[in-house]
Amino acid sequence: MAAASHPVVLTISVVLWGCHRVTYLNAGDGAMFGFMRSEIISIGTELTAGMTLDTNAAWLARRLSAVGIAAVRHVTVSDDRDSIRDAVVRAAARAGVVLVTGGLGPTADDLTREALADAAGRPLVVDEPSLTHVRGYFQRIEREMPEANRRQAYLPEGAVAIENPLGTAPGVVVRVGGSVVYAMPGVPLEMRAMYERSVEPELAAQSGGAAMVTRTVHSFGASEARVAELIEDLMVPGREPTVGITACDAVISVRVIARGATRDEAETVAEAEAGVVRDRLGSLVFGAEGETLGQAVARVLCERGLTVATAESCTGGLLAKHLTDVSGSSAYYLGGFVTYGNEAKSELTGVPASMIAEHGAVSEAVGVCMAEGCRVRLGADLGLSTTGIAGPTGGTADKPVGLVYVALATASGTIARRLLVNSELGRGVIRQRSCNAVLNLLRRYVIWDLEIGTDGGV
Amino acid sequence: MAAASHPVVLTISVVLWGCHRVTYLNAGDGAMFGFMRSEIISIGTELTAGMTLDTNAAWLARRLSAVGIAAVRHVTVSDDRDSIRDAVVRAAARAGVVLVTGGLGPTADDLTREALADAAGRPLVVDEPSLTHVRGYFQRIEREMPEANRRQAYLPEGAVAIENPLGTAPGVVVRVGGSVVYAMPGVPLEMRAMYERSVEPELAAQSGGAAMVTRTVHSFGASEARVAELIEDLMVPGREPTVGITACDAVISVRVIARGATRDEAETVAEAEAGVVRDRLGSLVFGAEGETLGQAVARVLCERGLTVATAESCTGGLLAKHLTDVSGSSAYYLGGFVTYGNEAKSELTGVPASMIAEHGAVSEAVGVCMAEGCRVRLGADLGLSTTGIAGPTGGTADKPVGLVYVALATASGTIARRLLVNSELGRGVIRQRSCNAVLNLLRRYVIWDLEIGTDGGV
Numbered sequence: 049m050a051a052a053s054h055p056v057v058l059t060i061s062v063v064l065w066g067c068h069r070v071t072y073l074n075a076g077d078g079a080m081f082g083f084m085r086s087e088i089i090s091i092g093t094e095l096t097a098g099m100t101l102d103t104n105a106a107w108l109a110r111r112l113s114a115v116g117i118a119a120v121r122h123v124t125v126s127d128d129r130d131s132i133r134d135a136v137v138r139a140a141a142r143a144g145v146v147l148v149t150g151g152l153g154p155t156a157d158d159l160t161r162e163a164l165a166d167a168a169g170r171p172l173v174v175d176e177p178s179l180t181h182v183r184g185y186f187q188r189i190e191r192e193m194p195e196a197n198r199r200q201a202y203l204p205e206g207a208v209a210i211e212n213p214l215g216t217a218p219g220v221v222v223r224v225g226g227s228v229v230y231a232m233p234g235v236p237l238e239m240r241a242m243y244e245r246s247v248e249p250e251l252a253a254q255s256g257g258a259a260m261v262t263r264t265v266h267s268f269g270a271s272e273a274r275v276a277e278l279i280e281d282l283m284v285p286g287r288e289p290t291v292g293i294t295a296c297d298a299v300i301s302v303r304v305i306a307r308g309a310t311r312d313e314a315e316t317v318a319e320a321e322a323g324v325v326r327d328r329l330g331s332l333v334f335g336a337e338g339e340t341l342g343q344a345v346a347r348v349l350c351e352r353g354l355t356v357a358t359a360e361s362c363t364g365g366l367l368a369k370h371l372t373d374v375s376g377s378s379a380y381y382l383g384g385f386v387t388y389g390n391e392a393k394s395e396l397t398g399v400p401a402s403m404i405a406e407h408g409a410v411s412e413a414v415g416v417c418m419a420e421g422c423r424v425r426l427g428a429d430l431g432l433s434t435t436g437i438a439g440p441t442g443g444t445a446d447k448p449v450g451l452v453y454v455a456l457a458t459a460s461g462t463i464a465r466r467l468l469v470n471s472e473l474g475r476g477v478i479r480q481r482s483c484n485a486v487l488n489l490l491r492r493y494v495i496w497d498l499e500i501g502t503d504g505g506v
Numbered sequence: 507m508a509a510a511s512h513p514v515v516l517t518i519s520v521v522l523w524g525c526h527r528v529t530y531l532n533a534g535d536g537a538m539f540g541f542m543r544s545e546i547i548s549i550g551t552e553l554t555a556g557m558t559l560d561t562n563a564a565w566l567a568r569r570l571s572a573v574g575i576a577a578v579r580h581v582t583v584s585d586d587r588d589s590i591r592d593a594v595v596r597a598a599a600r601a602g603v604v605l606v607t608g609g610l611g612p613t614a615d616d617l618t619r620e621a622l623a624d625a626a627g628r629p630l631v632v633d634e635p636s637l638t639h640v641r642g643y644f645q646r647i648e649r650e651m652p653e654a655n656r657r658q659a660y661l662p663e664g665a666v667a668i669e670n671p672l673g674t675a676p677g678v679v680v681r682v683g684g685s686v687v688y689a690m691p692g693v694p695l696e697m698r699a700m701y702e703r704s705v706e707p708e709l710a711a712q713s714g715g716a717a718m719v720t721r722t723v724h725s726f727g728a729s730e731a732r733v734a735e736l737i738e739d740l741m742v743p744g745r746e747p748t749v750g751i752t753a754c755d756a757v758i759s760v761r762v763i764a765r766g767a768t769r770d771e772a773e774t775v776a777e778a779e780a781g782v783v784r785d786r787l788g789s790l791v792f793g794a795e796g797e798t799l800g801q802a803v804a805r806v807l808c809e810r811g812l813t814v815a816t817a818e819s820c821t822g823g824l825l826a827k828h829l830t831d832v833s834g835s836s837a838y839y840l841g842g843f844v845t846y847g848n849e850a851k852s853e854l855t856g857v858p859a860s861m862i863a864e865h866g867a868v869s870e871a872v873g874v875c876m877a878e879g880c881r882v883r884l885g886a887d888l889g890l891s892t893t894g895i896a897g898p899t900g901g902t903a904d905k906p907v908g909l910v911y912v913a914l915a916t917a918s919g920t921i922a923r924r925l926l927v928n929s930e931l932g933r934g935v936i937r938q939r940s941c942n943a944v945l946n947l948l949r950r951y952v953i954w955d956l957e958i959g960t961d962g963g964v
Contacts (some may be wrong), residue, residue, distance in 0.1 A: 094752050096577050098567030099720065099761060101559070105582070109556030119554050121589065122582040124563070127750065131579065155734040156741045157750050194731040196738075214930050235753065237931055294558065303557060358844065360823075364830025365816075368823025368844040375899045375933060377822070383850030385843060386816070386826040392841030392884060426850060441833045475833060 084117040084255055087139040091150035091160055092234055093126040104149040104239055111243065115251050116258040116307070117145060127151060132163035140167070140227035145251065147243075150234030152217040154196040160220075160231055165204035167224045172202045178209045178218040185216045210246050214238045219246070259311040263304045263322035267332035268341060268488045275300045278328045282321070289321050297480045299341065302329070334491055341487045342370030348494050349380035354429045356490070358384030359397045359422035361409065362436040362452060367483045382426045387418065397421030397433075408447065410435050412464045415453035419464075423457040430494075431457035432486050438478045439471055450478055454486035456493055465489060542575045542713055545597035549608035549618055550692055551584040562607045562697055569701065573709050574716035574765065574772075575603060585609060590621035598625070598685035603709065605701075608692030610675040612654040618678075618689055623662035625682045630660040636667045636676045643674045668704050672696045677704070717769035721762045721780035725790035726799060726946045733758045736786045740779070747779050755938045757799060760787070792949055799945045800828030806952050807838035812887045814948070816842030817855045817880035819867065820894040820910060825941045840884045845876065855879030855891075866905065868893050870922045873911035877922075881915040889915035890948060892940045894925070896933045908936055912944035914951055923947060 088108050094100040102124060109119035123139065125131040132151065139146045151160030165172045179201035186193040200217045203209055210219030210230070215238045220231040230247050232239045267275060272293060276283065279302060282291040289306035304321045308314035326333050335344040349356060358381075360367050368384045371377060387393040390409055394401050398421040399414055407413045415435045423431025436452025443449035449471035455464040467485050469478045546566050552558040560582060567577035581597065583589040590609065597604045609618030623630045637659035644651040658675050661667060668677030668688070673696045678689040688705050690697045725733060730753045734741065737760065740749040747764035762779045766772035784791050793802035807814060816839075818825050826842045829835060845851040848867055852859050856879040857872055865871045873893045881889025894910025901907035907929035913922040925943050927936045 092752075093748070093750055093763075094761060095564070096567060096580060097571055097720065097763070098564035098569075098577065099722070100752060101561060101564050103559060106553070106556035106559050109554060111556075113555060119556065120584055120586075121593075122554060122580075124580040126578055128578075135579075153751075154731050155751055156738070156743060159743075191729075194729075194735060196731050196734060214928065237935060241930065292552070292557065358823075360826075363827075364835070364839075365818075365823035365826025365828075365842065365844070368818075368846075369821075369827055370823075372822025372844070372846060373933075375897060378847050381822075381844075382847050383843065383845050383854060384823065385841065385854075386823070386830070386839075387841050388826075388830060388839050389836045389841060395884070396841060396843075426853070439833060475831075 084145065085143045086112055086117050086119050086145040086147060087143040088119050088122045089132075089135050089139055089146065089148045090122065090124040090234070091127065091132055091148065092124075093128075093157070095124050095150070096126040104234065104236055107236070107240065108147050108149070108243065110262070111248060112145075112147075112251070113260045113305075114262065115248065116255040116260050117251060119147075127157045127159055129159045129163050129166065132160060133166040136163060136167040136224055136229060140224040140229060144227055146224070146227055146229040147247075148229060148231040149239050152200065152219070152231060152233045154194065154200055154216065158199075161199070161202055161204070164207070164220055164222050164224075164229065164231060167229070168204045168207070168222050170205040170207070170222075173205045175201050175203045175209050175218070178203065181209075181211065181218060182216045210242055212238055212242055213245060214241050258307075258309060259314045260305060260307040261311065261314040261318040263306075263318045264337055265302045265304075265322055265325045265329065265333055266335045266339065266341075266344075267300045267302070267329050268298065268334055268484060269332050270300065270329075272300050275302065275329065275332070279325055282324065289317055291321065291325070297477060298484055300332075331492070331496075334488065340370065340373070341484050341491070342373050345487045345491050346371065346374050346377060346380060348491055352494055354494060355380050355382050356430045356432060357382050357422040357426035357428035359418035359431065359433040360384065360386050361388060361393065361418070361434060362438045363434040363479050363482050364388055364438075366479050367432065367434060367486065370483055370487065382428045384426075385418075385422055393418060397425065410437055410447050410451060410453065412453050412455075412466065415455040416457070416462045416464050419455035419457035419462055429459070430490065431455075432490060433457075434482045434486055436467070436478070436482055438475045438482075440475060443471065452478065452482045452485070454482060454489060456486065456489050458493070463489065463493065542603060542716075543601045544570055544575050544577050544603040544605060545601040546577050546580045547590075547593050547597055547604065547606045548580065548582045548692070549585065549590055549606065550582075551586075551615070553582050553608070554584040562692065562694055565694070565698065566605050566607070566701065569706060570603075570605075570709070571718045571720060571763075573706065574713040574718050574769075575709060576718060585615040585617055587617045587621050587624065590618060591624040594621060594625040594682055594687060598682040598687060602685055604682070604685055604687040605705075606687060606689040607697050610658065610677070610689060610691050612652065612658055612674070616657075619657070619660055619662070622665070622678060622680050622682075622687065622689060625687070626662045626665070626680050628663040628665070628680075631663045633659050633661045633667050633676070636661065639667075639669065639676060640674050668700055670696055670700055671703060672699050716765070716767055717772045718763060718765040719769065719772040719776040721764075721776045722795050723760045723762070723780055723783045723787065723791055724793045724797065724799075724802075725758045725760070725787050726756065726792055726942060727790050728758065728787075730758050733760065733787065733790070737783055740782065747775055749779065749783065755935060756942055758790075789950065789954075792946065798828070798831065799942050799949070800831050803945045803949050803952075804829065804832055804835060804838060806949055810952055812952060813838055813840050813885075814888045814890060815840050815880040815884035815886035817851075817876035817889065817891040818842065818844050819846060819851065819876070819892060820896045821892040821937050821940050822846055822896075824937050825890065825892060825944065828941055828945065840886045842884075843876075843880055851876060855883065868895055868905050868909060868911065870911050870913075870924065873913040874915070874920045874922050877913035877915035877920055887917070888948065888952075889913075890944050891915075892944055894936070894940055896936045896940075897929055898933060901929065910936065910940045910943070912940060912947060914944065914947050916951070921947065921951065 088105045090102045105122040125135045207222035217233045306318035371381045385396040393399040397418045399417040418433035419431040433455045439449030450469040452467040546563045548560045563580040665680035675691045750761045764776035829839045843854040851857040855876045857875040876891035877889040891913045897907030908927040910925045
């Protein structure tokens with residue numbers, strides 16, 4: 049928020065949030081999370097019609113919980129002025145804070161500004177600083193401002209604009225009944241930047257220090273049921289802190305949620321519980337919080353000063369993409385080959401055509417040869433390969449869709465693994481799991497200095 | 507639905523849906539979609555807290571639209587009996603059909619059955635066929651039925667069970683006010699099977715052939731506001747069919763929603779309007795419906811019998827990944843190089859070290875050389891390259907984060923383009939937009955046989 053030019057917002061907020069804070073636990077939503085309650089409204093016919101999956105509401109809910117505010121209801125309405133107004137008015141009647149995303153674009157079907165004005169019972173008026181911002185945006189990219197974008201500078205009278213660092217649409221803070229409504233763009237990147245920069249600091253200040261802290265521990269290599277067994281006693285309903293499990297592409301993540309009167313207190317509890325989880329899962333654990341397996345591998349390679357190269361068939365570039373997801377990846381990632389066709393396998397990674405003829409492109413022999421080839425050709429410490437049938441076509445009785453070989457080549461030998469992913473999970477999942485499997489093979493090899501030729505628990 | 511044992515449902519449905527069909531246009535959501543209106547309720551604290559992303563509501567909305575039913579609102583509430591009851595009662599007051607997912611499990615926090623009974627004003631009673639089903643499920647997997655699962659056989663008095671072919675929890679059909687409420691499990695696989703097998707056939711029969719059809723037209727190369735200008739007159743609120751715009755990674759998509767008394771009629775209207783949109787946007791259009799730019803390029807390459815190779819620096823495998831996202835991509839994609847380090851650029855794609863020293867790795871000269879190198883080394887018709895600064899580190903005043911060169915090499919010469927992506931959009935977006943830019947360059951070249959050396963509008 050442009051605090052210097054709009055100091056009024058903070059004042060309004062204090063008054064409103066004072067009356068809406070839930071200071072006790074009850075049997076309803078409050079008991080689950082306590083503290084301040086909020087509702088989230090997502091706007092867009094593409095959302096209600098199911099064309100686009102809304103990820104904003106879940107993201108906001110997680111962020112709200114970090115500052116001790118519980119999101120107790122999400123509502124999604126289409127681009128209809130009356131429906132939006134109705135949703136805002138009802139949410140404001142129930143919760144002290146309402147977060148709205150979407151409908152702030154420049155086109156005729158962007159109606160959130162109008163609906164907020166209706167909900168607040170105020171007319172729309174032009175906000176000069178916002179108009180300057182929109183004009184400035186187009187000046188910077190050396191284009192003329194389309195007339196349509198002028199609409200984005202209109203706000204309900206008495207509302208305050210929230211600066212948009214990434215786009216043209218300013219956000220809006222407006223009081224509706226006894227509640228403060230924050231409207232942000234629907235584009236996730238713009239919404240997240242605006243929330244982090246302007247909305248969250250205000251909400252955090254208002255939540256009076258009370259906090260909920262989440263710690264996530266990621267593991268790979270055991271099933272969800274097996275992980276659940278290892279931490280069964282921590283997952284008893286009603287226990288504090290709460291511990292839950294989610295699974296995605298064979299990565300099993302354990303989530304700890306702790307709360308406390310202060311952020312420090314909640315963090316101490318969460319960290320202690322996450323420590324117990326890490327101990328129980330042992331070497332299955334590869335990372336924490338937002339870290340992906342690719343990032344964990346990157347970290348381990350950097351720590352050891354090792355370099356890696358890739359040769360991909362079925363993953364077709366996805367493995368390299370994971371290894372280069374972080375800035376500075378040239379420190380450990382030298383380069384790679386996408387050898388989708390058989391000729392490329394021979395040409396680029398030196399797999400003999402006779403080997404492909406004898407064993408087939410999807411075979412342990414070819415996978416090993418690819419890993420060794422890319423390692424040698426790029427002069428890397430380690431080489432990784434994938435070859436498999438990602439489907440949906442191309443499977444046979446012998447080599448069904450979902451069969452994948454991954455390999456890790458080192459100076460002292462090569463380790464290969466055979467995977468069989470459930471073909472019904474589809475091409476995208478088969479490719480992702482293949483990447484995860486070979487990245488985890490690499491991670492465990494580097495950490496444990498496993499001996500080549502043994503199974504070694506990798 | 508177990509129609510044989512529960513014939514009463516169909517009769518109820520006819521009566522209820524008769525009064526809720528919207529047979530005229532009004533200014534609200536009805537104008538957008540018309541015909542039968544529905545609302546979707548998702549239940550679960552893991553959803554309101556943002557730990558789990560709800561995919562059920564979007565899936566159901568798409569399926570509903572295929573049988574002419576508009577989902578005009580989604581609501582997500584936590585595992586709280588009063589909140590669920592309240593959401594069901596309000597939705598039933600607005601819509602003829604309400605679909606509920608979640609909260610039917612065996613544990614204490616599964617409260618949908620209780621809340622439905624509250625909403626319908628009926629007590630919960632045991633449903634013997636459901637109890638037999640739950641018992642049978644455990645017999646088949648040779649386990650004793652946990653006492654907790656007995657709860658799953660309880661339904662509001664007068665409600666009807668929906669058979670669950672994949673799990674223990676039966677669904678529930680119950681009348682609330684003037685509306686029919688269908689409650690299904692939250693596990694996506696179980697929900698989808700139940701909906702397809704039992705709920706959709708009923709809804710389709712009741713919608714009397716009426717249908718809503720969506721067509722999506724994807725474009726690349728102009729801003730959202732510019733696309734909106736081109737179809738401004740089609741986007742007037744209240745107009746039929748409805749036309750809307752969404753933007754993602756610089757792909758601007760126009761969505762047409764048409765309805766008709768029959769599916770054929772709706773399809774004719776939608777197709778005609780999509781044709782108008784395609785004419786207006788001209789060469790900006792690259793595809794339709796679920797097609798990505800990568801898939802559109804794949805299609806065009808297959809049609810022309812052309813092959814392509816890649817050499818990637820800043821996109822680090824993502825470009826190859828897009829080109830191999832579809833099954834059978836070996837027909838047009840021969841392979842590629844991820845030349846993340848400077849040595850790999852020289853070694854794999856033949857970029858002279860002196861050129862890198864003179865111009866820097868991020869330069870038009872190097873981009874051109876990479877594209878030509880991969881084309882020649884893999885014997886492809888076309889070569890694509892990317893080199894740039896994806897950030898967040900590595901930028902300089904001369905070459906800021908977001909500066910990217912993409913190039914397309916052909917037998918008769920090479921075209922290069924310079925992009926400057928807003929660095930605040932982050933590494934992921936910079937990499938994605940670089941891919942989109944070079945894929946679109948390829949697409950326009952192949953379609954138009956652009957002359958090399960001219961700007962040619964590419």
